Amino acid sequence: MADTPLKVMGLSGSIGRQSKNGMLVDLALRKAQENGAEVHFWDLEDAFLVSSPEYHGTMSGVMKNTFDWVYDQHVGGKVFGLMSTLGGISNSNTLNHMRIMLRWLHANPVSQQLAVGHVKEAFDDDGNLADDGMTARLDSLVASVLKTATMYRNM
Numbered sequence: 001m002a003d004t005p006l007k008v009m010g011l012s013g014s015i016g017r018q019s020k021n022g023m024l025v026d027l028a029l030r031k032a033q034e035n036g037a038e039v040h041f042w043d044l045e046d047a048f049l050v051s052s053p054e055y056h057g058t059m060s061g062v063m064k065n066t067f068d069w070v071y072d073q074h075v076g077g078k079v080f081g082l083m084s085t086l087g088g089i090s091n092s093n094t095l096n097h098m099r100i101m102l103r104w105l106h107a108n109p110v111s112q113q114l115a116v117g118h119v120k121e122a123f124d125d126d127g128n129l130a131d132d133g134m135t136a137r138l139d140s141l142v143a144s145v146l147k148t149a150t151m152y153r154n155m
C-alpha cells in the first residue's frame with residue numbers, strides 16, 4: 001500500500017473543462033501527477049482538488065448539488081484542497097462555505113487554499129496562471145494535499 005501512488009480526484013463547480021475552474025483543476029491535477037499521484041477527474045479517491053466559481057457570494061449550484069449527492073461514507077476522512085474563481089476581487093466566501101459543507105461530510109480540507117480573483121485576466125494563452133505568486137500558492141496547496149493524504153494513508 002505504501003508504494004502505490006496516492007489517488008487524487010479533481011472536481012469543478014462549472015460545467016465543462018474549458019471553464020476557468022476546469023482549467024484550474026487541470027493545473028492542480030497536473031501538479032499532483034508531476035509529484036507522483038494518480039489523478040482522476042471524478043471517482044472516490046484518497047484526496048480531492050475542487051474548484052468552484054463564486055456565484056452571488058457563494059459556491060455554484062453545480063458544486064453544491066454535486067455534494068448533495070455525496071455522504072460521509074464516500075468522503076468522510078478524505079483530504080480536500082479548495083479553490084475558487086471570481087469575476088471581481090478575490091475573497092474567501094466560497095472557500096469558507098465549502099469548508100462548512102465539508103465539515104458536515106466529515107471531510108478534511110487542508111488549511112492552504114486558493115482564490116483567483118479577476119479570473120478573466122488570471123490565465124495566459126497556454127492555460128497557466130499568469131501570476132507567479134498564484135502559481136506558488138497552487139503548488140503549495142497541492143503539496144499540502146499530497147502530504148496530508150500520505151500521512152492519513154500511513155496512520
Ligand SMILES: Cc1cc2nc3c(=O)[nH]c(=O)nc-3n(C[C@H](O)[C@H](O)[C@H](O)COP(=O)(O)O)c2cc1C
Nearest residue numbers: 014019020021053054055056057085086087088119
Ligand atoms: C450567476 C453568477 C453570479 C456571479 N457572482 C459573482 C460574485 O458574487 N462575485 C464575483 O466576483 N464574481 C461573480 N460571478 C463571476 C464568476 O465568478 C466567474 O464568471 C467565474 O468565476 C468564472 O469561472 P468559469 O470560467 O469556470 O465559469 C458570477 C457569475 C455568474 C454567472
